[in-house]
Amino acid sequence: MRTSAESMRPVGWVERSAAHRRGALAAGVRDGLRYVPPILLVALISCAHKVPPKPHSETVDAAAKRVLHAKAYLFCHQNKLPIYPWDQGWCDIAKRATTCPELVAMCARKVPCDHGLFSSSKAKANACVADEKKKPKTNVGAGNSAGTPWYERIKLPGLQYLAWIALGLVLALVAFFVVRAILNRQPQVALDAPVPGAAPAVVAVIEDRGLGEVARLLRRARELAESDVGLALAHLYAAALKHLEEAGLIRWDRTTTNREYVRTIRGKTPIDRPVAELVREVERTKFGHLAPARQTFETLYSRLAPALARGAVLVLLLLATFTSGCGSCEGNPGLDGHAAFTDVLRSQGLEVGSFEMPIDKLSGRDVPVIVDSGDFDFDATVLSALERAMLSGARILVLLAKGVDLPTWPRLKVIDTAAGPLAVDDALAQAGHLPAKAAAYLPDKLALASPKTERDSPEVLVERDGKPFAERWRSQDGEIVFVADRRLIQNASLAVPGNARLAVALAEEIAGPKKAIQFAELGPIFPASSPVDSLERAGLWALVLQALLVLALLVVARGRAFGALRDHESTTRRAFAEHVSALGVQLARRRGSRLAASLYASYALDRLRHRASREAGRDLDALAKDLAPRLGEDEGDVRRLLNDAEGMRMEPNGISVPERDLVLVRRLGQVLWRLQGERGAGHG
Amino acid sequence: MTLSPEPVLPPAPLTPDSFAATFESLAGAISKIVVGQEHVVEEVLVALFAKGHVLIEGVPGLGKTLLVRALSRALSCSFKRIQFTPDLMPSDVTGGNIFDSRENRFQFVQGPVFTQLLLADEVNRAPAKTQAALLEAMQERQVTIDGVERALPRPFITLATQNPIESQGTYALPEAQLDRFLFKLVIKYPEAEIEKQILKLHLAGLDPADFARVGLEPVLDEAGVLAMQLFAESVRVDEAVLDYIVRLVGATRSHRSVFLGASPRASVALVGASRVRAAAEGRDFVVPDDVKDHAASVLRHRLSLHPDAELEGVTTEDVIEALLKEVPVPRSAA
Known part of the structure; x- marks a missing residue:
């Protein structure tokens, strides 16, 4: 028998003995260390692609060659x-x-x-x-x-996502049914059977990796089984509760009993029966003061532990789902993508990021921006936004494309011109280690054409055949460099030696001494025409589909309990009529009809005097004389009624006779009602 | 009442399992007659084996009297009924000394309280004086008449029925008497499906005077009842559970809606009922669920609410439910 203080202590998941508490600190540190590897692993997976490579001293050409050497x-x-x-x-x-x-x-x-x-x-x-x-x-x-591959032959690009999602769901379902089939398999040993030789392998795996609270409790239960079977059972039960709570089947609460948990999970999980048996054993130990057998623990452990460990596996699965499929998200590695250019810029020590605000939010406080006209509807709105940004001090590199015609500022037009080498501005050539005649080759022979005025005096950085290929527009603090051919910074372009050098030189020119630049991702804000359009513009399809996959996994893992609505306490207000009814019940219970009748008599007399002539005053006889003809009743009857009412008013604490009290109240009510009708008629 | 000469189940030796089996067969037998009131039947049996008395509240016609009659049949115990009326006198309950002119002396004539199963029908229709006549019988299981204490037969259980307090012509039971009832059970109108079963039972010829016709046979005799009462007293109650009971009952005294909380007698009643519940489930130890299961039945008639709380629509059931959600239960700790 435990001492009172010890046994009465409210507990959380499990009460711990003094021996257990002694090593709590050391065990906590040890357990904490066990969590480090998986956390690091997950963190590394999710962050690896975000870590920029360290800048080194390789040339631009070498960097381009190295980057394009990647299998992507x-x-x-x-x-x-x-x-x-x-x-x-x-x-x-x-x-x-x-x-x-x-x-x-x-x-x-x-x-x-x-x-x-x-x-x-x-x-x-x-x-x-x-x-x-x-x-x-x-x-x-x-x-x-x-x-x-078959999936690349699908005509609609969106279907590729769906195909992958469907494939993932099928695999997840197959895995789920396999695991469930294993869990549902009845153990070969009965409760009192000999101790199994070893715990299931999955338990060992989970224990070794130290995954989660459930695994820690399982491990602790296993350790305690050597010395204190009762405490080991309590730990096993705590692990089961934790698992059930994580699965959304129960909500742990300090006022909920063990058997209420058992009733809650009945029929909702394959481990409902083992948990019920576990509860029985735990309560036999706790409240029945019966020593549990080691073999009982082993049997229950072997039935429960694999299912509980599954929860930890699920956590990993979810983490993997969140972090997978995103290893190469920074740019498109195709022919017309920017991924290689980004990597080459980084290799030259530039910090490359994304400007994820609408372009009209760009200002001089932001890091210089590269704007690819192919990513926008390059119209007057965008140009106006760019001009405002430049005037506020922003530095922008704009890459135009074939066919672009800008009738408003800066009134540029991209034209075809004769083939010829690109002549680079001296300063730019010096900064970018470029020859005066750059060896850059692009598919189209484009150049810029613009009617120059006194006001518009752009600085030509690169020209082709006497026409500008890249020119700089300046304001007081900001500047915009327009480049005639957006293909200059695309992946395939970098395969030509010389192109990379020119592109990097232009980018460095814009980046300035801070050596930081970012790609503009969003155009100006226009309302989306539909939710689908909104998702499309935001580039959230992949995220949404991935979230749906996660939801599907959770549904599969938690079953019907997932997303089930829970009861909530209603806070309805009582209607006034209900209050009156409750008050009446209270008065009736306490034999308070006399009091109620007295209160009503006071009210009724007051109203009658109010409606009688002034000559009647407070005299009851005069009042009766005034009221009788109006009511069409005998004056004596009216006087008797008024006297009864006055008597009731004067003695609220008299003996209650409910029937008599009620008759008086009703009679007074009828008189008031009739007088009210007379008054209404009088008013027409 | 005709007693069965040979009860079906022998009373001893008892184990938790045999207790549970007997309890289950008893409840099953009565539930054949009292359809759709399984919970009430079980509670009445728990009160019987916990040596308690039961107050059953419900409108007329819900089978309260039938329940007691069926119980007496299944237990092979003596049964008497008192119909409480406004003019009922205490001596009509307890009996009294009547002068025998031939013997030229007073002779004691037993009242209907001298029985094993007493049905006090519509107990709240009698004035407090007559209701008080039951106090000693219920608590001491004896009556004192003209200074002479007269023991009541064992087992003794009072099953009182009352109409809802709002009904006309009723008198509220005094708190002292209410406190002596182990349970207050509330019977509500049956659901349609249950009512249909009741009709079928009557079509089959249900006759309260002849239960054998519908297959209700005696399950236990008085010795068996006493043995089960004795066994229930041996069920272990851990200190953690005792602490839980004390905290739960104590919480009724400090609840904002409660004017008068439950007395220590309520704690005793809760322990007794929990013991029987544990034994009825084949255990020789009490778990917190046993306490929770009976908390409402034990406490609902022992709490007086503040008038403003009643006006707000708060009921004793609401208070008990709230307390059960506030007071932590002792959990599994080995």
Whole structure:
């Protein structure tokens, strides 16, 4: 028998003995250390792609070569990819792209005509091959569609996400059913069977990795089983409760009994029966003062522990879901992406980030920005925003594209010009280690054209064939550099030696001494036409789908309990009529009809005097004489009624006779009602 | 009442399991007659084995009298009924000394209280003086008449019924008498499906005077009842559970809505009822659930609420429910 103080102490998950508490600090530190590796692992996974590489002293050309050497840039390495119509422009410089020799082979392949990408027969004829027999026989790959993964042949890009989601769900469901089947398998031993030789392997795995509170409690239960089976059972029960709470099946509360938990989970989890047996044993120990058998603990442990450990696995699964699939999120590694340019900039010591506000929020306080016109509807609104930003001190690099015509400020137009080398401004050449004649080659031979005025005096940084290719507009503090060809900073462009140097030089020119630059991600704010449009603009589809996947996993893991509505305490107010009714009940219970009648008589007499003539005054006889003709009743009856009412008013504490009291109240009420009607009629 | 010569189940030797089996068969037998009131039947049996008395509240026609009759049949115990009326006198309950002119002396004539199962029907229709006549019988299990103490037969249980207090012609029971009831049970109107079963039972020929016709046979005799009462007293109550009971009952005295809290007699009643509940579930120790299960039945008639709380619509059930959600339960600690 325990002492009173010890046994009466309210407990949380589990009460701990003095022996257990002695090592609590050391055990806590040890347990804490066990959590470090998985936490670090998860943190590293989620943060790895965000860590910028350390700047080093390699040249721009070397950096571009190193960056494009990465497998992510498939156009540099994949020998089975075809060239798509919108990328065929790159083929004009493929022979100069010495960093990516596969680009030549890629340009030799065409997309099959049944791809669904061609809107006209003419385009089809030029850009695709009709069937396998017509495919050019190259030494780099057998076929087009045969070498393309199935998911890339799906026509709608959004379906790829759905396909992955569906695949993930199927796999998760399969895993769930397998685990559940294992858990539902009845143990081969009965409660009183011999002790199993060893705990299940999954328990050992979880214990070794130290994952979560449940695993810690399980491990502690296992340790205590050697010395104190009762305490070990309590720990096992605590682990079960923790697991059930994490699964959303129970809500732990200090006023909830063990058996209430058992009733709550009945039929909702495969471990409801083992938990019920565990509760029985725990209560036998605690309240029945019966020593539990070691074999009982072992049996219950073997039935419960695998299921409890599953919870920890689920946590890992969720973490993995959150952190997976995002390893290369910083830019598009395709032909027209910016990923390589970003990496090259970083290799030169520039800090590269994203300007994730709408472009009209850009100001001189922000880090210099690169604006790719291909990412925006490049109209007057955007230009106006850029001009305002420049006037406020912002530094901006704007990359224009073929066909751009800006009738308002800065009244630029991108035009085709004759082929020729790019002549670089001396200062820029010196800063960017560029020759005066830059060896840069882009698919289109573009240049800028603008009617110059006194007011508009941009500084030409790079020119081609006597026409500006890149020019700088300055305000007092800010500046904008317009570049004629946005392809300059695209991945494929960097495969040509010289292009990278020019692009980096322009970026460094804008970045200034702080050596920081960011890509503009959002255009000006315009209301989305629909929720789908909103998600599309925000680029949240992947996140939403991933969240749906997580929800699906939670539903699978927690079953019906997930998302179930819980009762909440209603705070309804009582109606006035209910208050009156309750008051009446109170008076009736306490034999208070006399008091009620007295109060009503006071009220009624007051109202009657108010409605009688002034001559009547406070004299009851005069009042009766005044009221009788109006009521059409005998004066004696009215006088008797008034006397009864006066008597009731004067003695509220007299003997209650409910029937008599009620009759008086009703009679007075009728008189008042009739007088009220007379008054109403009088008023017409 | 005709007693069964041979009860079905022998009283001894008792174990938690045999106690539970007997309890279950007894409850099952009575529930054949009292349809849809399983909880009330179990509570009445708990009170019986805890040596307590039961106050049953409900409007007429819900089977209160039928329940007591069925209980007496299943227990093979003597049964008497007193219909309480405004003009009922205390001697009508206890009996009294009547002068025998032939013997030329006073002779004691037993009142209906001298029985094992006493049904005090509509107890709140009699004035307080007559209600008080039951006080000694219920607490001491004896009556004192003209200075002579007369013991009542064992087992003795009073099952009093009352109409809701708002009914006309009723007198509220005094607190002293209310406190002597172990439980106050509230019977409500049955659901449609249950009512349909009741109709079928009557179509099958249910006759309160002939329960054998519907298959209700004696399950236990008075010796068996006494043995089970004795066994219930041996059920262990851990100090943590005692502490829980004390805290729960004590909390009724400090609740803002309560004018008069539960007395220590309520704590004793809660312990007794919890013991029987534990034994009825095949345990020889009490767990906090046993206490929780009976808290409402034990406490609801022992609490007096502040008038303003009553006006706000607060009921004793609300208070008890709130207390059960406030007072921590002792948990599993080995």
